[in-house]
Amino acid sequence: MLANEETVRSKLARFRPKLVDALQGYSKEKFLKDLMAGLTVGVVALSLCIGLGVASGVPPAAGLYAGIIGGFLVSALGGSRVQVGGPAGAFVGLLALMGAKYGLPNLLMCTMLAGLMLFAMGLLKMGALIKFVPQPVTAGFTCGIAITILLTQVKPFFGLEIVAEPAEFLPRIVALVQAAGTVNWTTVIISVLSLAVLGKWPVRYSRYVPGSIVVVIAGTLLAGLSQLSWVEGWFHLNTATIGSAFGEIPRGLPSFSWPRFDWQQLNNLVGPAFTIAVLCAIESLLSAVVADGLIDDQHDSNQELMGQGVANFVSPLFGGIPVTGVIARTATNIRNGAQTPVAGIVHSLFLLVVLLVAAPLAKYIPLASLAAVLISVGWKMGEWGEFRRLRKRPQGDAAVFLATFVLTVCFDLTIAVTVGMLLACFLFIKRVTETTQVQSMSGDGRQDAHQPGHGTHEELQEKLPDGVVIYRVFGALLFGAADKLDTVLRRGITDTRVVIFHMMAVTAMDVTALDRLENLQAKLKRNGRHLILCGPHTQAYFMMAKAGFLDEVGEANVMPDLPSSVTRAKELLAAGNAAKAGPAPAGAPA
Known part of the structure; x- marks a missing residue:
């Protein structure tokens, strides 16, 4: 009996967060570095959490809650010293489609299912399986996700009047074309100026004040001033804001609530939940690998998956959307001197302070400013060089990339990842047969x-x-x-x-x-x-x-x-x- 128990234990990963080891010998000098890094990342994450929440078709508060709760748990329970977790662009298209099709409660339950899957993957030592996802598949859905993000921002970028924007690709294109005559030129000017600032913002300043924060603060001040009674008479900013579109972000701690969902939809949620889990695993482990290269460290991939699993199970209980380790915020964390997971925890606490103190001000943030930020994120996210290299790639790999890309854009990630992996497997079988x-x-x-x-x-x-x-x-x-x-x-x-x-x-x-x-x-x-x-x-x-x-x-x-x-x-x-x-x-x- 004992021998069987020992065999089972040997097949399961040990739950030991990186934070436990990092706190051994923790010093004041490390804390000060973690504090500055965490505050800087928190500033960067603020606009992204709100923007990605809006782009995903959920209330902006859901993005902030994910950054606070999910980001905290990723750092506290993950397997990387410097990983920063939060909402990611990879989920935008899938979450928008899921929310439109099944509603927010079912979306939250889908995220919890994904959390359970992630924890099981880590417990069963499946962290190393990330290397079996072929590059054409990851590049294909990354470019597809980037296009999806760009499409979701066309309406707020141009201020188009669409009562209910469809989540599906073709209906959305039709709706955007039909609304082309409703362009709001004030919104366009704000969007273009915001995009120009993001493109020209000096790199040497980005370390301290990211361009995204400059754009959001400037747009918020402009919109807020236009609401003052003594200014409104001669200057009125006719553009949509978070307040006009979603109402105010509630001030205070996010409340615990078990999501109510339709049990009859449970079978329909398993596929999307698995896709969220796979995307989360890919994003977080790739980010951890990049972080290892920057700090010469070795992350625990199984612990990282278990930490991500807990974060994605708990985040929806407070109204948050899916979270994962994100490369841009993790790299910012490292560049600003992060030493331990404490930096990621500080980033989440900063977002919490903003929620408690400045939440009412968020209603003045123009959607055009957020659209510019997300368009910049989407453009940088896409691996556009893959299209130039298609002629140099073997035909099979090019076909896998294009199929995954097209299916991601036109349908959803569940279909794209499934078909992409199947095509990659068939290609592998063919090559094994040839050799x-x-x-x-x-x-x-x-x-x-x-x-x-x-x-x-x-x-x-x-x-x-x-x-x-x-x-x-x-x-x-x-x-x-x-x-x-x-x-x-x-x-x-x-x-x-x-x-x-x-x-x-x-x-x-x-x-x-x-x-x-x-x-x-x-x-x-x-x-x-x-x-x-x-x-x-x-x-x-x-x-x-x-x-x-x-x-x-x-x-x-x-x-x-x-x-x-x-x-x-x-x-x-x-x-x-x-x-x-x-x-x-x-x-x-x-």
Whole structure:
């Protein structure tokens, strides 16, 4: 019983946040660096949390709550020393679609399901699986997400009058085109000026005062002044603000509330929840890898997933949207001297202070200013160089990238990620099949290679005996390459008495290939013939041993190399000849 418990524990990740180790030997000097870094990141995150909340189709307070609650938990329970968590652009399109289709309560429950999935992924040590997501898939949906963000900001950027903007791609395009005649030129001027400031804001100042904060504060002051009675008579800013579109952001601590949702929709939420979990895992672990390179550290990917899981489960209980580790805010944290997760905690506390003290002022923030900030974020997010490199990429990889990109833009991330991964898997199978080669050589000197290019068996110094055939496999013997094995094995074996299956160059094997070998062994056994396994090793050896196939073949017929396999084949041939000859006649000379 104890042994079983120990085995289970060894298969599960240990829950030990990076903060626990970081606080050992924590000093005043580290705290001051964390404090300054956290305050700076908090300033950067303020506009992004509000803007991403608005872009996701939820109240702006939901973005702030996510930054406060989710950001705090990501830093406190995650597996990276300097990771900063909060709302991310990757979720904008999916959340807008989910909110429009199922409503905010179901969206919050979907986020909680994603949190459970993330925690389970970390607990089961699946953090390393991030490396199995192909680059064309990540680049495809990243560019698709960027386009989605840009599309969501067309309406506030131009001040278009659309009563209910559709979340789907084609209906949204139709609605934007139909509303083209309602452009608000005051809004356009604010948007263009904000975008110009963001583009020209000096990098040397960004470390202390980000351009996004300058744009938001300037727009807020302008809108606030226009509301004063002594100014309104001669100057009125005719543009939408957070207050006119969503009302005031409530001041005070976010309240705990279990989301009410439709249980009948639970099956519909699993797919989007899985997509949110996958996106969160990809974003957070990529951000952690980038952070490791900047600070020469090593994050705990499984702990990071568990921390992200807790954050995404708890954040919706306070009205927050999904959170993940974000590269831009994490990099800002590092550049400003962050030492430990305390910096990320300070960033969340700063957002909380702003919510408690200055929440009423947020109603004056122009949506045009936020649109400019998010357009800048979306443009920087897209990996546009991938389109220029398409002609230089293999056609299969280019197809995976384009399919993922188009499906992300036109449908949703659930479909895009699913189809992208399936296409990438098919491409992988195709390439494995192309690299796997099967060759045969018999005692009469005939050779039959399914893929030409290999010479004779240089290990042999003598001619194969008649009745012996060698099947040699180069590469991975997986289900995609099983047809090549079938093609060679179909060759008539009427004169074959011993088959040597040369496996020294087999790098991996799956159940399909094992099934083919089991069928070959059964066929040979029925006809009084023999199978010799030559040089099986590592994964293929242990797989055959576990399946009992090595016992079926017989220990004496599993040989380490080709010369010993041929020697064993001669022994089997001699034994067969002796059996056919029968016992010697009485009185015959021995």
